[in-house]
Amino acid sequence: MCGAVRGAVRGALPWPRARPARLPQGWALEGAQDRTGQDRTIPVRGRPEWPEAEKAEKLARGAALKWASGVFYRPEKLEALGQYRSRETKRNNSIQARLKSTVQSYLEGVSAGLEQLRAAAEEVQSVRRELGAARWALGGSAERRQDLQRMRALMAEHVQLASVVKVLPQLFSAPVPVFSRTLELLHEQHLLEAHAELMMLEQLRDDVLFQLHLRGLSSAQATVLSYFRGLQELNESLAKQLWGIVGRSLQLVREDPVLFVSAVRIIEREEKIDDALLLDATFLPPGRPKGWRQKFYHVLQETITGSRLLTARVDTTGPGLSRHLAALQREVVAELLVVKDLMVQCVPAHYNILSICPAMYHQALSSHLQDILQEDLDKQGLFLLLEWVLHVYQSPEMMGHPGLLPEVDVSALGPLISPDLVDQTERKYVVKVKASVLEWMQRTLEVEFKEWFREEEPETDHQGFFQSALPVIVMQMLSENIRVASLITASLQQKVYGMALEELEAFLGRLREALVQCGKEHQKERAVPTHYVPYLLATLNNSLALSSSVSSLHPDTAPREVPASLQAALDRTQRKACQLLLEELLLDLQVGWAVASAWPCICSSALPFSPQRTPRARTRVQRLLLTESERLVTSQYVRALMQRRMVCRGQEERGQLCRRLLQDATQLRELFQGLGLDRSQQSLEAVFALRELICLKDPALLSLEVLGFITKYPDVSDEHVSSLLDLRGDVSKELRHMVLEMMAQHPQAPPEGYQSIFSTILVPAPELPFCLRKGKCA
Known part of the structure; x- marks a missing residue:
């Protein structure tokens, strides 16, 4: 049964390998070799090739075989085999009929196209013959063409x-x-x-x-x-x-x-x-x-623009520029009056001559002044130009002349020179004024320095205080320049004011250098200058006068605070003068623990600078001297304590040291308090704080005490604390390391306004043992 089915199917749908693909009529197979040299058979008719036909036939046979195997896989389906064959036969006949009809219509179209091409070729040949005849006919008419060209011309x-x-x-x-x-x-x-x-x-x-x-x-x-x-x-x-x-x-x-x-x-x-x-x-x-x-x-x-004054060479030195500006003022006003009174009657109204002529003069003057500003003008020339541009030009003496109003509106003309150029000119003027002020101050300082070496004492004011003409000269010069700048603009006045403060600050720096130079001369020879201390007191009084006069330089009439940098410069100058005065005290002040009479030395050296001994110094100067004297005594006292010259060998010596520290500090405090220095203004509290560290009985509490001490005095260093620990004599290495480590972990920043004490005290480095061997030093 299965064999019969397979035979029937094979008869109905032949397998692809059963026979080769059928070629169209008129085609044949020829042997050929491909590029590799292998023989292959290809269909040819005029040697065309149809590889798609064979591929399509294989695909069709495969699809048919798949369909048949799916339909006839059961025996009962074989009964309908005849019906399938008949239906497929009719379908193939229909397809072949349609293909024949399509090919026939295609062949008929090709035949008609060939006939049309043949007719077109015949027409082209006819046109070519006619064109050749026309070209031959026109070849002899070239001479006639030239005749026609002449006739056309x-x-x-x-x-x-x-x-x-x-x-x-x-x-x-x-x-x-x-x-x-x-x-x-x-x-x-x-x-x-x-x-x-x-x-x-x-x-x-x-x-x-x-x-x-x-x-x-x-x-x-x-x-x-x-x-x-x-x-x-x-x-x-x-x-x-x-x-x-x-x-x-x-x-x-x-x-x-x-x-x-x-x-x-x-x-x-x-x-x-x-x-x-x-x-x-x-x-x-x-x-x-x-x-x-x-x-x-x-x-x-x-x-x-080309008028004589606007094109002439301007003499910018001396009074030449002033005369030129005055001539410009007169000529421009006179010509504009002619325009308003006479020219306006000679031209039509739509010429708008009263608006155009002032604008032309305005533009010509602007260009002319810009050319003048390109030159290197001195201070006076820059001032004259600024004053003329910003004030004279718009004043009733020129563009605001009553004879020009109301037709000439100077406000509609705009600025004569741009605001940027005005600002640039003001800056040039400030630079020139600065150079003049610097030169003048330098000469004033040189005269002041020479006066310090005179054989006479300095001058005194109506109250009997030492002084010199330095503050008056400096302040008058600065205030006069600021006042002159106020005649131009407020911005120029502000620029000159800022320059004046900068120059005053720089002048104070040079004054300090002069004081140092004078101090060096005095150290070389004590008798030079003869009146060294009185002139230092006069300098202190002068510095105080400058400090009180700086606020008057401000353009506003209301009192102003002195800028911080300038105030710092004034303070440094005062401290430098105080330092030179107190150096006289240092020559006699010798604080040391080996001298039993150290306290009388301190008192006798501090008393010469009491208010009763300096009657020619102002009250604020006396207080400053007293404050600096107290700070110097405290500093020298602490410095002597830090010199590593003694070490307490037991509790009894530490007690003696504490009693001596309490006695000295108390007497010094009472001394300066009696001289008029309030207890809150004294720095001797540092000695009392050091005494607390030395008198502490339990060394284990030193870390807490030191922490409180550095909080109160943040300028204390590790060397200072180490020196105090050495002075106690009972601090182990482990405890010292712990205290120093605690200081490193809790750094303290000085508060604002803090007066340092310990930062000026240098502690000598510990002496290292001397060894000759390479072994460990004892």
């Missing part, structure tokens, strides 16, 4: 001559001597008559050119223009006279305004002609529009 010339002949009556209507007569009128300055003749000639020329333009004969215009070539000379001569009159307009309106009025009327005539021609823009004659009104403004601007 003659025709064009004939047309032009005919057009010119038509306008000859108009051309001959112009009298021959009109050109010469117009030139004579121009030379005699009969401008209106000459311009009337000129307009008549231009009108005739323009009418002729317009007729040629309408006939499309633009090439004939060259002949007409050559006939009227004298018009260009007349135009140039008239324009030259007009611009010469406009250039002398300010003089003419005062002497002979008729000529200027004639020139303006001519300019107005030409403007009307320009407007009419521009309104009908179909044809513009040569040289139009003339634009003589704009030329009028341009010549007027050049006349103002």
